[in-house]
Amino acid sequence: MKYFADNLKFLRRQNNFSQEQLAKHLGLNRGNIASYEKMTAEPKIENLLKICKFFNVEVSEFLEKDLQNIAIIQEEMEKVNSESNPTNLGEGEATEHFIEELEDNKKRLERFIGQSDDMQKILEGFRQFHKFKMSNNPIITEDVKKMSDEYEKLLELMDALLSSNKELIHWLKDS
Template identity: 70%
Template sequence: MKIFADNLKFLRRQAKLSQEQLAKQIGLNRGNIASYEKSTAEPKIENLVRICKFFNVEIIDILEKDFTNIAAIQEELENIEGPKSEVALGEGEAREHMITELIDNKKRMERFISQSDDMHKILEGFRQFHRFKMANHKLISDDVKKMADEYENLMEVMEALLASNRELIQWLGKEGNS
């Protein structure tokens, strides 16, 4: 319900309405709106329907889509320079598709960054474990030493891969902001 709360607050502010004004418009009291926006209460289905009709949004959208994110993406689309495209002209369906694509790409990027961070932590854990094991074994055969050297080489390759991964993430972040 956090998404709903944030979306309700966002839509109300976009409409330049106070909680009291919105409540009067849809037949509720200010306390209902405040509770919904704080996520301390969930609206009854009939109140949810009233809110959605008032703002002309789909129930599934107000419950699952992050409108604040969509608004930021719409603003970016409006600032696109260059030849006018159907998206820049505001063609509803194409614009909605582009917004959905941008949101999906942002989520993929966030997942990619999270996975990269997780891989770095895992690699560091392996490195610490390897060092611990090697430091605590006094009698290590030549074969085990060779395997340990190969393991360290493999870890260096993985670190280089992670460094490239981070560079790619930084580059994509810069490209996305330009």
């Protein structure tokens, strides 16, 4: 139900329905629609199916995808396609050009994934080297201890950046 409320509100507004109008079309009352959109209630399965059928959206998409974001991306793609398709390009040529762009973007994503994996390995190497040096140093002064603490903070920051990087990769793969 991750995106249900936002998707319901988005589709209702996109189709210029008030909560009352949508409820009437679905055989529900306005309060049902309002509570679904506010996430104070979840629809019964039969109501969920009615809503999905009414908007012609698969249940899995309704629940697991941000339909507003998908609509924005589709609009942008249409705009790019119309701007990048001079009148002398036929529909087949425009499609071929778009497919080439998608393939280029896929290659960029694969390089990005490879770089991310390499950064993860390098970070792990730094971490292991630091542990080795600290465990094999018989005398750890206060200055060395402070530097070690700062180095560990830097490693934690790198972990956080790599985690964000992996989330971005996951999002790009799902797009």
